[in-house]
Amino acid sequence: MKQKRGAVLAILMVFLAFFMSGCWDRVEIEDRGYILALGVDKYDPSDLNKYESSEYIDLDRKTQKFSPEQKKPDIKTDQKGIDPQTKRKVKPPLPSSKNEYKFAVTVLFPNLRTIGKDSKPDEQMRFLFVRPTNNVVGVRNYLEREINKRLYYGYLKVVVLGRDLVEEPGYVREVLDALNRESDIPQNTFLLVSETTARDILNTMPLVQPVTGIHLFEISKNASIYGRVIDTPLSQVVNSFIDSNCAVISRVEPGVETLKVAGAAVFKNFRFVGWLDERQLQIYKLLMGKAKHTFIDDLKYKSTYVPFITTEIQSKKKIKSEKGRLKIVYNLRIEGEVIEFVFKSGYKVLDDPMRKYIQNELNKIIKKRADDLIYLLKYRYNADVLGVGDFISKKRSKDWEKLKKNWDDEFKKIDIEVVPDVKLRRSGTIY
Amino acid sequence: MIINDNDKISSFQCFVLFVSVMIGIGIMFMPASVAKTAEQNGWLAVLLGGILSFAVFLLIFKIIMSNPDITFIELLNDAFGKILGIFFSLIYVLYFIIFSAFETRLIAETAKEFLFNLTPNEVLIITFLLTCAYISRYGIEVIARICEILMPGIVVIIVVLSFFVYQRLDFSNLLPILNIPFLKLIQGIGTTIFSFLGFEAFLFFMPYIRRKDKLIKSAFFGFLVTVLLYEVIIIFATADFGAKEMQTMIWPTLNLFRDVTVLEVVIERPESIIVALWMITTYTTEIIFLMTTGLILARIFNTKEHNFFVFSQLPFIYILSLIPQNISEIQKFMDYFSYFFATFVVLFLPLVTYTVLSIKKKVKKT
Numbered sequence: 087m088k089q090k091r092g093a094v095l096a097i098l099m100v101f102l103a104f105f106m107s108g109c110w111d112r113v114e115i116e117d118r119g120y121i122l123a124l125g126v127d128k129y130d131p132s133d134l135n136k137y138e139s140s141e142y143i144d145l146d147r148k149t150q151k152f153s154p155e156q157k158k159p160d161i162k163t164d165q166k167g168i169d170p171q172t173k174r175k176v177k178p179p180l181p182s183s184k185n186e187y188k189f190a191v192t193v194l195f196p197n198l199r200t201i202g203k204d205s206k207p208d209e210q211m212r213f214l215f216v217r218p219t220n221n222v223v224g225v226r227n228y229l230e231r232e233i234n235k236r237l238y239y240g241y242l243k244v245v246v247l248g249r250d251l252v253e254e255p256g257y258v259r260e261v262l263d264a265l266n267r268e269s270d271i272p273q274n275t276f277l278l279v280s281e282t283t284a285r286d287i288l289n290t291m292p293l294v295q296p297v298t299g300i301h302l303f304e305i306s307k308n309a310s311i312y313g314r315v316i317d318t319p320l321s322q323v324v325n326s327f328i329d330s331n332c333a334v335i336s337r338v339e340p341g342v343e344t345l346k347v348a349g350a351a352v353f354k355n356f357r358f359v360g361w362l363d364e365r366q367l368q369i370y371k372l373l374m375g376k377a378k379h380t381f382i383d384d385l386k387y388k389s390t391y392v393p394f395i396t397t398e399i400q401s402k403k404k405i406k407s408e409k410g411r412l413k414i415v416y417n418l419r420i421e422g423e424v425i426e427f428v429f430k431s432g433y434k435v436l437d438d439p440m441r442k443y444i445q446n447e448l449n450k451i452i453k454k455r456a457d458d459l460i461y462l463l464k465y466r467y468n469a470d471v472l473g474v475g476d477f478i479s480k481k482r483s484k485d486w487e488k489l490k491k492n493w494d495d496e497f498k499k500i501d502i503e504v505v506p507d508v509k510l511r512r513s514g515t516i517y
Numbered sequence: 518m519i520i521n522d523n524d525k526i527s528s529f530q531c532f533v534l535f536v537s538v539m540i541g542i543g544i545m546f547m548p549a550s551v552a553k554t555a556e557q558n559g560w561l562a563v564l565l566g567g568i569l570s571f572a573v574f575l576l577i578f579k580i581i582m583s584n585p586d587i588t589f590i591e592l593l594n595d596a597f598g599k600i601l602g603i604f605f606s607l608i609y610v611l612y613f614i615i616f617s618a619f620e621t622r623l624i625a626e627t628a629k630e631f632l633f634n635l636t637p638n639e640v641l642i643i644t645f646l647l648t649c650a651y652i653s654r655y656g657i658e659v660i661a662r663i664c665e666i667l668m669p670g671i672v673v674i675i676v677v678l679s680f681f682v683y684q685r686l687d688f689s690n691l692l693p694i695l696n697i698p699f700l701k702l703i704q705g706i707g708t709t710i711f712s713f714l715g716f717e718a719f720l721f722f723m724p725y726i727r728r729k730d731k732l733i734k735s736a737f738f739g740f741l742v743t744v745l746l747y748e749v750i751i752i753f754a755t756a757d758f759g760a761k762e763m764q765t766m767i768w769p770t771l772n773l774f775r776d777v778t779v780l781e782v783v784i785e786r787p788e789s790i791i792v793a794l795w796m797i798t799t800y801t802t803e804i805i806f807l808m809t810t811g812l813i814l815a816r817i818f819n820t821k822e823h824n825f826f827v828f829s830q831l832p833f834i835y836i837l838s839l840i841p842q843n844i845s846e847i848q849k850f851m852d853y854f855s856y857f858f859a860t861f862v863v864l865f866l867p868l869v870t871y872t873v874l875s876i877k878k879k880v881k882k883t
Binding site for chain 2: 241269272273274321324325328477480481483
């Protein structure tokens with residue numbers, strides 16, 4: 087009897103062992119490499135060679151805090167990337183007509199050891215790897231050969247697209263599909279277009295926040311408050327490409343000690359067609375009802391500039407048909423405050439001659455700038471990034487059926503009128 | 518078979534069972550499949566689908582209430598005789614086994630995609646089935662109590678998470694209303710059917726229900742909660758992604774809740790919570806199905822307990838669940854299943870039975 091019970095118990099133990107070991111695919115937190123930023127460039131062999139030069143290696147040492155004794159092994163390789171002395175493959179093969187890569191992907195992940203207590207002061211904050219590859223997200227699988235971390239996309243903050251890459255609609259579509267398909271990548275990852283190459287951007291160590299990915303992410307997150315920056319999360323970009331084949335993706339400029347997110351790139355049919363500068367972007371955000379604190383500083387009153395900050399914005403779109411043509415009217419209700427003027431000037435900002443003047447002039451400025459922007463979008467870029475087509479398809483679906491066949495031409499014909507209504511509410515703590 | 522009094526369920530438990538059995542894995546991809554036909558009017562299709570299902574339930578209810586103290590199996594025997602009756606009962610067994618197989622495979626697919634990347638499908642399926650079978654051996658009252666504990670939690674968590682989704686929605690994506698052809702809307706209703714199926718299990722619960730007069734009320738509230746929950750999910754998903762983008766997604770519901778960020782630090786990426794939650798909802802559906810099959814088999818073989826039959830069906834479910842090659846094939850099979858098999862089993866067979874029974878009674882009277 088006792089033996090029987092023992093046997094049953096043993097069988098049960100073995101059986102349980104099968105199902106209790108369910109956590110075998112767990113990964114310890116320090117074994118993970120949390121990729122914070124991806125940079126995608128079009129593969130350019132000459133450009134990659136630049137990064138193999140001694141000049142670059144010196145810069146690399148300086149920014150990444152390598153100690154001077156540490157030298158990079160100087161290995162000369164042949165065309166296939168094989169070191170002639172050791173006969174081992176050390177580098178990705180140099181490009182020839184046969185093996186031309188599509189992308190050069192930059193991967194950035196933070197050094198988790200610097201967060202811990204026993205971190206050394208001169209340890210570098212983040213790691214950066216550039217690899218030529220044919221798939222964007224799949225670069226992880228190549229890097230796993232040389233990095234002892236499980237690379238994980240779950241906390242990806244920003245994806246920077248290089249300037250060369252966005253000229254190629256096919257490549258942009260590949261990148262978008264990869265980002266949209268990978269289930270680990272969060273939909274609120276911000277997309278940015280670099281003014282130069284994505285690698286340059288991620289290679290910079292901004293002073294305030296040295297981990298570039300977090301730096302760009304936090305700036306983009308502030309964009310919902312400030313008017314000069316636009317936030318372009320992946321889901322929104324994908325959505326607008328699906329709806330209208332056009333999109334706006336914010337721009338990032340490299341600097342020596344900092345990175346600047348400013349302006350935006352306009353895409354049409356997955357191809358980069360032009361930039362929006364900061365002022366155009368302000369108006370674009372006003373029209374889209376996204377900006378809250380827009381800073382308008384080109385109003386002059388008696389030889390003094392009067393800066394105006396908006397505090398409340400309502401943007402309402404309406405469709406009218408005039409003589410068989412559709413007309414879209416944007417009603418902008420803007421409230422705001424004047425934060426600077428001349429001390430003891432004798433003028434009262436909140437009182438009537440000046441208040442009315444400021445309001446009228448601001449209305450004119452905004453209308454002028456909006457008209458310029460609409461002209462630019464309509465005739466120069468011919469990109470419906472304002473979502474006019476989408477709006478018509480929602481409100482006037484019957485008209486849309488006729489228009490959508492050659493929307494590119496029809497978009498030019500549609501009148502867009504902007505009616506700003508600025509109200510000055512506050513002027514700080516003095517009149 | 519004698520049913521003792523402590524194996525009876527109250528009308529509140531009926532309501533909970535209704536919600537638990539209907540909200541299954543279907544909701545995970547229902548917004549996408551509805552959007553493929555009904556586009557931005559998916560919410561309307563779900564509403565109409567819910568009303569239609571409730572109408573079908575009322576019909577079933579009328580049929581089983583013709584003799585409320587026995588299950589549908591005995592009704593089948595009365596109508597078609599012993600041999601045909603058993604044959605039709607076995608069709609019900611087959612129906613629930615296939616249904617369970619769908620649920621099992623889909624929960625394994627979801628878990629593999631979002632939680633256990635390296636765990637083999639087979640292990641996920643076996644563990645899920647064994648956990649379900651463990652509770653299904655017990656009587657209907659125990660299962661009703663389990664659902665009573667689990668169901669409110671699920672509904673509350675989904676509603677709470679919805680509040681955090683709310684801030685990024687654009688409700689203009691729901692426009693224009695009703696500009697699609699009527700036929701497409703009908704097709705859309707068809708795709709919602711799978712998400713509502715499950716209520717037919719009540720064909721076999723009649724003797725266990727304490728207050729049969731209140732069943733309609735429980736069913737009404739059960740359908741109401743289910744429809745409301747589905748509506749919240751489909752409206753939010755449409756508003757968030759837009760109908761066009763949603764058509765390209767495999768798991769729109771999961772994507773909807775995946776990028777919820779609660780206070781930056783508290784919850785970031787709650788997808789594991791959502792997948793776990795859906796494991797629980799599927800779990801409640803699955804245990805009811807396993808038990809129903811057990812009950813039917815117990816009636817056919819006239820045994821006292823149903824717990825042996827619960828385990829005996831697991832190998833079949835396991836094998837069936839591994840048949841489809843990929844998720845799109847599962848959905849294709851599921852469409853066939855809900856259009857043909859479910860219509861036959863849920864609507865057609867009860868109707869025929871009822872007709873035959875009423876003719877027979879008329880014959881007897883004269």
